[in-house]
Amino acid sequence: MGTTFVVVGGDAAGLSAAGKAKRDAPDTDVVVFERGDWVSYGACGLPYYVEGRIAALSDLQVLEPRRIIEDRGIDLRRHHEVTAVDPDARTVTVDGDDGEYEESYDVLLLATGGTATVPDVPGADLAGVFSIRSLEAGRALKHYLAPHDAPPPRQTPTDEATALLEHFEDRDPRTVGVVGANKIGIELAEAFLGRGLQVHLFDESARVLPSFGADVAGTVEERLREGGLELHLETAVQGFPGEDGRVAGVETADGVVPVDAVVADVGVEPAVELATDAGIDLGPTGAIATDEYGRTQDSRVYAAGDCAEKRHLLTGDPVHWPFALAANRAGRAVGRTIAGRPTPVGGVVGTLVMKAMGLQVARTGIVDHEEARGAGYDPVSALVTTITRAHYYPGWSRMVVHATADAESGRLLGANMVGEEGAAHRINSVAAAVTAGMTVTDAGMLDFGYAPPFGPVWDPVLGVAKVLDEKLSTGAESG
Numbered sequence: 001m002g003t004t005f006v007v008v009g010g011d012a013a014g015l016s017a018a019g020k021a022k023r024d025a026p027d028t029d030v031v032v033f034e035r036g037d038w039v040s041y042g043a044c045g046l047p048y049y050v051e052g053r054i055a056a057l058s059d060l061q062v063l064e065p066r067r068i069i070e071d072r073g074i075d076l077r078r079h080h081e082v083t084a085v086d087p088d089a090r091t092v093t094v095d096g097d098d099g100e101y102e103e104s105y106d107v108l109l110l111a112t113g114g115t116a117t118v119p120d121v122p123g124a125d126l127a128g129v130f131s132i133r134s135l136e137a138g139r140a141l142k143h144y145l146a147p148h149d150a151p152p153p154r155q156t157p158t159d160e161a162t163a164l165l166e167h168f169e170d171r172d173p174r175t176v177g178v179v180g181a182n183k184i185g186i187e188l189a190e191a192f193l194g195r196g197l198q199v200h201l202f203d204e205s206a207r208v209l210p211s212f213g214a215d216v217a218g219t220v221e222e223r224l225r226e227g228g229l230e231l232h233l234e235t236a237v238q239g240f241p242g243e244d245g246r247v248a249g250v251e252t253a254d255g256v257v258p259v260d261a262v263v264a265d266v267g268v269e270p271a272v273e274l275a276t277d278a279g280i281d282l283g284p285t286g287a288i289a290t291d292e293y294g295r296t297q298d299s300r301v302y303a304a305g306d307c308a309e310k311r312h313l314l315t316g317d318p319v320h321w322p323f324a325l326a327a328n329r330a331g332r333a334v335g336r337t338i339a340g341r342p343t344p345v346g347g348v349v350g351t352l353v354m355k356a357m358g359l360q361v362a363r364t365g366i367v368d369h370e371e372a373r374g375a376g377y378d379p380v381s382a383l384v385t386t387i388t389r390a391h392y393y394p395g396w397s398r399m400v401v402h403a404t405a406d407a408e409s410g411r412l413l414g415a416n417m418v419g420e421e422g423a424a425h426r427i428n429s430v431a432a433a434v435t436a437g438m439t440v441t442d443a444g445m446l447d448f449g450y451a452p453p454f455g456p457v458w459d460p461v462l463g464v465a466k467v468l469d470e471k472l473s474t475g476a477e478s479g
Contacts, residue, residue, distance in 0.1 A: 005109070010032050014111030022335075025339035031075040046060070050142050082274060089104075119264055122239040123240030124240060130263050131263065176259060201232065202250060213363075237250055270308070293334070304327065359419065380471055382403055383401070390453075391456065402464075
């Protein structure tokens with residue numbers, strides 16, 4: 001009989017680990033517990049589903065449950081919630097369709113994900129205040145906005161989805177407040193605008209997308225306002241006034257903005273209750289602490305995905321980075337390790353891309369000078385505004401690129417960029433250079449491909465590297 005590998009959580013990290021362990025070590029008994037109905041799905045696509053760009057919710061699913069069970073030989077148990085872990089007995093307590101029982105394991109992976117952070121203010125528990133992180137909540141929202149596009153599910157919807165649907169059916173909203181000018185907040189705001197709703201976006205920061213830098217954020221803000229979005233920046237939400245138990249507005253120091261519904265998502269909290277109850281250590285970020293192979297302090301318990309810490313390659317410090325690629329990569333590495341091929345889960349440099357009203361917005365590494373100095377670097381930056389294709393080729397547009405390097409070593413630390421085309425993929429070349437520890441000179445000497453339809457001779461990445469290298473070589477004042 002092979003090793004029994006139990007996985008808690010049936011999405012990116014959990015199923016990546018389960019699938020890899022089973023492929024590499026077929027004798028392994030792999031059991032995956034998922035408390036919900038959906039598994040192996042891309043929640044990042046929810047804003048585009050709500051907007052109508054993606055027709056069916058099932059399109060967001062990577063693997064159907066039948067394929068996971070029949071084709072991959074994994075014992076997938078949906079609607080089974082793991083409620084406790086006993087590391088000493090090596091068992092998990094499961095609440096399933098037929099009641100509560102215990103399941104033994106040789107190796108355990110906690111892939112419990114994360115939950116949306118909603119502001120802790122009066123009225124946050126009112127009907128009509130939501131976060132949209134689950135597929136069923138997304139379906140309920142789209143069902144209200146376009147019933148013919150999103151029929152109610154055959155399965156019993158989640159409590160969150162039921163509450164959302166009942167609220168919308170009863171109120172016929174025309175105005176929505178979105179709290180959080182982050183990636184998911186801006187994407188949802190655009191989806192609501194696309195459905196003809198009036199949208200107010202609130203954030204206590206001075207600009208949208210704070211981690212993207214002032215120049216990039218300024219370009220995005222201008223485009224959002226042009227698209228009809230009402231921005232309320234440097235505006236802390238103080239509460240959600242209600243009427244008859246339902247949200248009726250967003251309260252700030254400037255007064256109350258009337259709204260019919262609120263979608264609040266100011267970040268992601270790692271789902272660690274199961275781990276803490278079992279005595280599994282958390283790290284300084286509040287996520288589960290792991291070593292380079294994803295192991296917790298208990299050598300038989302691993303953690304991966306949005307519930308676990310990652311290591312930032314520029315600082316060496318643990319970070320909470322709740323995004324899809326890091327989760328899938330860590331899960332696959334854990335699966336290989338359990339199958340007998342120890343594989344590090346890998347670090348991150350903070351690469352992120354998104355769409356905002358026709359703009360591609362991207363970042364990687366460290367660009368902010370205060371953050372760079374905190375990591376022990378002496379930052380120097382360069383900002384260029386360039387074009388995305390050869391100047392004589394039709395269809396070119398402007399692109400803003402901001403890059404930062406360390407004055408002492410010349411190492412490229414990161415970049416932000418925004419434009420109507422090309423930013424989402426160009427940032428990956430910067431991420432590769434940052435991960436490899438390249439200097440700005442090295443990055444500027446990369447042999448990029450060139451053709452007029454795809455970029456100028458001096459690609460925007462090479463162009464900003466050229467300017468930044470000049471500043472370094474001439475001893476320009478650092479930040």
